[in-house]
Amino acid sequence: MSSLRKDADTALPQTPAAEVRSILDKLAARASCRDFDSSLIAPEILEDIVHDGVEAPSSCNQQNWHFIIVTDPARKKRAREISGGNHHFAECSALIYLCFQKGWTHGNFSIVQSVAGACYHMMLSAHLRGFQCIWNAGIGDHVALREMLDLPQTFDVIGALAIGRAKSTAPKMKAPRRSVEEIFSWERFERPEASLYPVKDAAVYPYWEIKNDSNPFAQWDPSAWSWAQIADFRGYSVWAKSPLAGVYVSRRQGDALEAEHALLPDAQSGARVAEIMPWGGTTTTALLEKLGSDVYLSVAELSKNNLSFIKERLRREGHDLGRVTFDLMHDGKLPYAGASIDLVVLPQVLEHMPDPKALLDEVGRVLAPGGSFVASTRNADSSYGALWRDQESKAQVPNQGPFTLLPAKDVAAWVAARFEIDEEVGIGAEATGDAAILTGAARYSGRIYAVRAHRV
Structure with a gap:
């Protein structure tokens, strides 16, 4: 017991535990x-x-x-x-x-x-x-x-x-918090591996050399990350935004999303569609607007935090959640039975994959015979590819997680080895913003490469 005498002017009366808990709960809300x-x-x-x-x-x-x-x-x-x-x-x-x-x-x-x-x-x-x-x-x-x-x-x-004052329609939810056991330790540093994000090897990491727009240690290559690390990173950072309707869209992509969705095949009544790793749901709400009201959508993400964000975003966009399911992926495996999905949509996510070819194999596994998939990816062999190499990739990894651009011709070859290609286009001749449709040989030079294929 301390022998120090409490100062009479600063000593506080004993506060009942219930009152303390009530105050702390109010602050935590x-x-x-x-x-x-x-x-x-x-x-x-x-x-x-x-x-x-x-x-x-x-x-x-x-x-x-x-x-x-x-x-x-x-x-x-x-x-x-x-x-x-x-x-x-x-x-x-x-x-x-x-x-x-x-x-x-x-x-x-x-x-x-x-x-x-x-x-x-x-x-x-x-x-x-x-x-x-x-x-x-x-x-x-x-x-x-x-x-x-x-x-x-x-x-x-x-x-x-x-x-x-919040609007009456504002989201009434708090962004997820990590478990307390994950973010503190006794006597020495200990932390779960999934929440330790990869960096490039270095003897030291001087604070003054690390900036948001210039981080020589940032590890953009997703193959250097485990699936658990990517899930952790994306699952918390998605809540850096709010799931508001019609607010968070990509200024860089401009009208490119509409051009990507133009490749979607007509879905039959009762068809089951799966969208893979859409992060914050901007692509998901646009996809639901394209699909018929009698089509069922399954959203697969890496973290329950992403799924809760997307679910609230869709609700605020006025979509019928009765025809949407939210499914958790583990270790790059799609959470669907073989030959159970009629259409798979990959919205600029192949470049986020530790092994994009393995993900394409997963798509082939879950697609029903004759089923289609539409994929888009940011193209290394484009004006944006040059911008990414010279500027963006020198910065900190963005909230969507690590990614490395893929050459369009490589992606086309991977797809052709597994499926029959129906249509492929390039989208965007400029490094940012435009959505020009490029065909012929030029399709491999667009900012985005998009392809529709089907399982034979």
Whole structure:
């Protein structure tokens, strides 16, 4: 027992366990929101939330933080533009930009940690007051933000806290959390293998050499990852977004998805279709719109977290979930009986596979005789392939997981060795955005290679 005398001014009375648990449960119920109703919050309440925030601890008690509240609709719209697409920046009641003065205990990020602590205090204050919020690190171009906020060069901004009231239709769910046993250990570091993501071999990994857009240690080759690691990575990062209707689509691909789905064969009444690893469900909702109402869809993903996200996304898009099943894949094996599926759709996922040819073998196993499959893949031998090699692949692995581009001719040969090809096209002559249809020899030069084939 400690012999130290408790200070009479700071000692707290014994709090009943039930009261403590009630408080902690209330705090744990906080969940991020990206779907606000744009209603106003009184300025004095916003100031009170900031006041609550600065009760957080600060490194050396210097409090070299600064918080800028933005409520003007035009400025919030500009904030959305600068962010590159955070729609909720324009719809929330207020944005609080999180800033800090550079130079104080800089190397250990002490001032950054202080700002983060204050931000979370504000989030809890907003939550307890009945508001919703979300903290965003993805705030966009800092030069443009500095100009908008009139921020001096001696300060930086590291994020923005969006606060408001959720729409009545907003998702009422919290992103999945890892089990506590997985993320802590006693006395020494221990962690499950599946949550240790592969990196390129190096003697050391200097922090200052690793950036989002330049990571020399990032392992993009999926064959260096186990299926369990890919499942873990994708299954949590998919929840970096919210399963809102019509919001999250690929700006890079433009209208390419429609061109891919143009290859789909007519599905007979009662046909069973399987879509493999669609990640966040953008392709899934488009696929359901193409299929007839009497066709059944099975979605196969690597993690139950992905499946729960896709299910909620489809529900919000207004699709009938009575004709959709959600199935878990393990170790690259499709969760379907042999010759049980009439159509398999692979939406730009072969490049994510540790062994894409083995996955094609799985497709052949589950397809019924005469059954079709439609596959698309990002093409190494394209303008996008050059962009990927020169720029994107030098960055951090994206939330969709590791991938390495495949040459279109190689994929065509793999397909031809297993199935009879019905149609193949290239999609997109440019590195990003366009959806030009390329045929003949040019089909192997498109940003995306897409093929429809059938089992003989």
